[in-house]
Amino acid sequence: MNWTDDKKVIAKAFAIAPAIPIAIVSVFSLPAGLFVFMFGAPVAYASAALVGIPLFALFNKVNISGWSYFVLGGSLCAVPGILLFTKSHVPLVYSLQSISGFSLIGAAGGFIFWWLYPRKKFKDRQQTNLPGFALIVALGGALSYMYVLGQYDYIDGKTLSIKHPFVSPMDTNVTIEADGQTVEARLPKGVPYRTNCKISVVVWRELFNHKKAYSLSYYPDYPQAHHYQWLTEKAQKGISKSCS
Numbered sequence: 001m002n003w004t005d006d007k008k009v010i011a012k013a014f015a016i017a018p019a020i021p022i023a024i025v026s027v028f029s030l031p032a033g034l035f036v037f038m039f040g041a042p043v044a045y046a047s048a049a050l051v052g053i054p055l056f057a058l059f060n061k062v063n064i065s066g067w068s069y070f071v072l073g074g075s076l077c078a079v080p081g082i083l084l085f086t087k088s089h090v091p092l093v094y095s096l097q098s099i100s101g102f103s104l105i106g107a108a109g110g111f112i113f114w115w116l117y118p119r120k121k122f123k124d125r126q127q128t129n130l131p132g133f134a135l136i137v138a139l140g141g142a143l144s145y146m147y148v149l150g151q152y153d154y155i156d157g158k159t160l161s162i163k164h165p166f167v168s169p170m171d172t173n174v175t176i177e178a179d180g181q182t183v184e185a186r187l188p189k190g191v192p193y194r195t196n197c198k199i200s201v202v203v204w205r206e207l208f209n210h211k212k213a214y215s216l217s218y219y220p221d222y223p224q225a226h227h228y229q230w231l232t233e234k235a236q237k238g239i240s241k242s243c244s
Contacts, residue, residue, distance in 0.1 A: 009117055014052065017074075017113035018044035021105045043081045044109065051077040052113070065122035067114045068132025074110020075139060078102040089171075091186070091215060093204040096150030100143040107136075152204035154217060155179065164193045166241055167228060176201065178214055185214035190229040194219060197243035 022040040026033035055073045059065070082102045086095045157178035164174055170189045175182055178201045185201060187193055200217040218226040225239050 013113050013116035017109045018048045020112050021108040047077045047080040065118045065125050066127050066129040066132055068129040070110040070114035071107045074106040075103045078106030096146045100147040103143055152202050154200050155203055157199050157201035159197045161195045167192050183214050187216050192228050195242045
């Protein structure tokens with residue numbers, strides 16, 4: 001491979017752009033910043049290789065060099081990280097803020113890459129950023145909306161005396177007391193339903209209708225019960241079925 005000066009600059013841009021946003025996030029994540037960088041950097045570089053390089057080749061082929069398009073491309077590079085770290089088998093609300101965060105990190109990386117290479121290489125090329133900027137505004141609005149809806153709180157609740165399997169093999173809905181009223185709440189699979197017990201409840205707003213949604217979190221008197229399926233048989237038998 002003949003490494004021309006142009007290719008060296010491109011390689012340098014790909015080497016620097018993914019690292020800077022991760023480094024900034026790591027600084028703001030102290031004292032866990034080192035671990036954030038250790039796990040985040042490999043994912044950022046893998047995403048740049050899987051998505052960024054093909055996307056840059058496409059942009060180069062169709063003569064796209066505006067900063068707004070590289071910002072959007074950077075957000076697209078965040079998809080592998082989002083898929084890797086998005087929690088499965090739980091309500092989407094638990095992942096909304098991380099999706100927004102990953103997209104923002106990717107967008108920053110895309111802008112840094114543009115600043116390091118296309119900005120200088122194609123400075124004489126006439127190209128409007130208006131369509132790309134409009135898409136950034138739309139994407140930013142959607143991500144901001146997702147971030148706000150990704151907020152959830154823990155409140156106190158109480159289970160009721162209802163007929164329900166002690167441990168269900170699938171997610172089910174149960175009736176509990178929370179927010180000063182009787183509500184339907186999600187009971188994750190494998191989590192025991194203990195009657196008449198105080199319980200911590202997660203509450204959030206649904207994505208589209210904004211209605212409150214509830215999910216059982218843990219029993220304050222026996223937090224390990226939430227991990228019932230991983231407990232030893234002796235520990236499982238030690239969990240009472242009722243608090244009354």
